[in-house]
Amino acid sequence: MLYTTDQGSGTEILWIHGYPLSSRIFAKQLEIPGVRHIVPDLPGFGRSATPDHDMTVDDYARALLKLLGERKVQRAYVAGLSMGGYIALALARLVPERMRGLILIDTKETADTPEARQGRYESVEKVKSAGVRPVVDAMLPKMLMPSAPLSLVEEVRAIMTSSTAAGVMTALKAMAERPDSTALLPHLDMRTLVIVGDGDTITPPADAARMAAAIPNAKLVTIESAAHLSNMEKPDEFNKAVQLFVT
C-alpha cells in the first residue's frame, strides 16, 4: 500500500514526486481548484513502506497503476517531477489509455550517460555505508535557487532526509537502468504540458525545450526564478499553468 493523499474533486491528477523526495513537495499544488489530487509517496519515501526488492521504473509505474485501480480512477492526468517524470513516461508507454494527459515537470526523456550511471552506483555504496545524509547534502544545493529562503531550504532538507536508505538505493538503481524514452515522444497521443524552472541545473530548460519540440502539440511553460523544484519555489505561477492546462 502506498501512503497517499487523495483530496479534492474534479479532474484527476496523479502527482509523482522526484528523488529523494516525497508527496510533501506537492503541498501547494493541493490548492489548485477543480481537481482531485492523488498524491502518493513512492515506496521507501515519505510514509510508504520500504521496498524489500529491487524495482525498475516500470515497477514504480505498475505500483501507481494499482493505486489508481484501488482508488477507482479510470483516467487521470499524470504529473511527474524529475524521477516522477521518468515514471510518468513509463505510464504513457504502458497504459496511454488510462491517461488524460501528461505533465512533465523538471525532467527529461533521455537515459543516464555511462558516467551518470556509474555515479548512481557510487551513490548506492555511499548510502550503504553512510546513510542518506551524503546524498542529501550533495543534492540539496541544486534543488532550489541560491536565493531561496532558508525556510524553504530547510523544508526540502527535511523532506529529503525522511527518505529511507533502502528507498534511496532502490530508486538510484532504477534510475540508472531506466530506458531512454526519446523514441516514445513523437508517438505520444495525449495532451502534454512541459514545465521547467529557468534556473534548473539538474534537468535544464534545454531538456524541456527538446521534449516539447518532440511531442506533438506539447505546451512548454518556463517558470522564472525557479530551479529544479519549480512547483515549490514559484507555486502561484506553477499552479496557474497547471490549472489553465487541465480545466
Ligand code: MLT
Ligand atoms: C529527481 O529530482 O528526481 C532526480 O534529480 C532525478 C535524477 O537524479 O535523475
